[in-house]
Amino acid sequence: MVATFIVLALVALAVIWTVLAGIRVVNQIERGVVFRFGKAQRQIRGPGLTLLIPYVDRMRKVNVQIVTMPIPTQEGITRDNVSVQVDAVAYFRVQDPLRAAIEVQNYLFAVEQVSQTSLRSIIGKSLLDDLLTNREELNKGLALMIDSPALSWGIHIDRVEIKDVQLPDSMKRSMSRQAEAERERRARVITADGEYQAAQKLADASAIMSETPGALQLRLLQTVVEVAAEKTSTLVMPLPVELLRFFERASQPAEQRSEKASAERAERPAERPAVPKQPTPEGLAERPAVPEISAPEESGLDSGVS
Numbered sequence: 002m003v004a005t006f007i008v009l010a011l012v013a014l015a016v017i018w019t020v021l022a023g024i025r026v027v028n029q030i031e032r033g034v035v036f037r038f039g040k041a042q043r044q045i046r047g048p049g050l051t052l053l054i055p056y057v058d059r060m061r062k063v064n065v066q067i068v069t070m071p072i073p074t075q076e077g078i079t080r081d082n083v084s085v086q087v088d089a090v091a092y093f094r095v096q097d098p099l100r101a102a103i104e105v106q107n108y109l110f111a112v113e114q115v116s117q118t119s120l121r122s123i124i125g126k127s128l129l130d131d132l133l134t135n136r137e138e139l140n141k142g143l144a145l146m147i148d149s150p151a152l153s154w155g156i157h158i159d160r161v162e163i164k165d166v167q168l169p170d171s172m173k174r175s176m177s178r179q180a181e182a183e184r185e186r187r188a189r190v191i192t193a194d195g196e197y198q199a200a201q202k203l204a205d206a207s208a209i210m211s212e213t214p215g216a217l218q219l220r221l222l223q224t225v226v227e228v229a230a231e232k233t234s235t236l237v238m239p240l241p242v243e244l245l246r247f248f249e250r251a252s253q254p255a256e257q258r259s260e261k262a263s264a265e266r267a268e269r270p271a272e273r274p275a276v277p278k279q280p281t282p283e284g285l286a287e288r289p290a291v292p293e294i295s296a297p298e299e300s301g302l303d304s305g306v307s
Contacts, residue, residue, distance in 0.1 A: 023055040031062045032098040041103050063098040067159060068109070072116045074167075077124035085132065086167040087124055091116050091147065092159040100155030108154050112147070116161070119146040132166050139163060 026049070027033045033046030036059045046060065053060060074088040093112060095101045101108045123143050124132070131139060140161055148158040168176075210217045 023053040034102040067094045096157040097155030
């Protein structure tokens with residue numbers, strides 16, 4: 002009787018141990034893939050307690066969190082023949098745990114390798130300016146290249162970001178000189194534009210002041226007030242401006258008359274004196290009268306004739 006009780010107790014303990022051995026706990030961040038006699042079951046075990054058949058089932062847990070994987074620095078030559086070194090980072094997660102468990106041996110290593118090859122391909126297809134300025138399009142293209150083979154592994158690529166682009170020292174110096182030249186060109190254009198606008202405004206102001214002479218006088222007085230506000234400066238005005246204008250208006254008609262007289266003399270043709278004719282007897286041709294030569298008037302000098 003005692004021996005039977007001991008045997009039954011041992012059997013009960015074995016059963017309890019077997020049942021407890023088949024209980025597994027799946028965390029919230031994991032999914033369980035069950036292999037029964039080596040064959041994967043389609044049903045994915047969710048988080049919580051799950052019961053397995055002892056010595057028959059074997060469960061593999063797959064993490065479904067987003068994995069942040071740094072892509073090692075890759076050296077390549079761009080399409081415009083510039084040697085660069087580029088590194089990136091990839092964000093992905095397991096979308097289908099069954100495929101991630103049976104389609105690929107190590108999905109982390111597989112995603113890392115395809116990321117490196119895709120990054121090298123992107124470097125060879127892109128220009129240097131695109132790597133430096135147009136990274137959004139390159140990130141989308143790189144994510145698409147990695148996501149194409151990863152879909153068959155049950156992996157979904159969330160995003161891929163290019164972190165850093167390392168350039169040779171000679172290229173850095175060339176780009177620095179280019180940036181300096183561009184900034185100098187912009188500065189010269191802005192200065193020339195300012196001079197052009199200032200010249201236009203000064204031309205407009207001079208036209209207005211020429212039409213209204215009083216505006217020039219008011220502007221001069223305003224300038225005097227501005228200069229006088231500085232106590233360190235001394236303003237000397239030897240002659241009033243109105244006196245200078247008076248001389249200007251007084252001299253203007255005389256100049257106009259002299260210019261008019263000189264113009265009339267230039268336009269008038271040179272005239273020769275007319276020679277009078279002397280009457281002649283009939284039968285003789287008319288001869289021009291010879292002008293009498295008068296003796297020179299007496300002056301303070303002797304004529305030399307006694």
